[in-house]
Amino acid sequence: MSSFSRVLVSVGVALLGMCGLAAQAEAFAVWQGTAVIGSTTGTGCAEVGITRGTAFRVFFKPRDVGGNSSSSEMLFEYERGAFQMRKLNGD
Numbered sequence: 001m002s003s004f005s006r007v008l009v010s011v012g013v014a015l016l017g018m019c020g021l022a023a024q025a026e027a028f029a030v031w032q033g034t035a036v037i038g039s040t041t042g043t044g045c046a047e048v049g050i051t052r053g054t055a056f057r058v059f060f061k062p063r064d065v066g067g068n069s070s071s072s073e074m075l076f077e078y079e080r081g082a083f084q085m086r087k088l089n090g091d
Helices: 003-022
Strands: 031-036 055-061 072-078 081-087
Touching: none
Parallel strands: none
Antiparallel strands: 031 055, 055 072, 072 081
């Protein structure tokens, strides 16, 4: 390996190291659970495939816990889609 190649590899490794330091991972507090539909009213739910017994995976990110922002977020996922709710700035 030539000295130019060694220098190029060294510079590449140094750049990767600096990028890794600049992009550190952030931790969020997220609570997970399951919700099952017990009953529905109207036709809106049936149109999107939500009926009695439909199971949702629920993710809740509470505000001001761990590294979370001042807004709460809740995500409901099921086999045909997802719904997200946000409460901004604790209002």
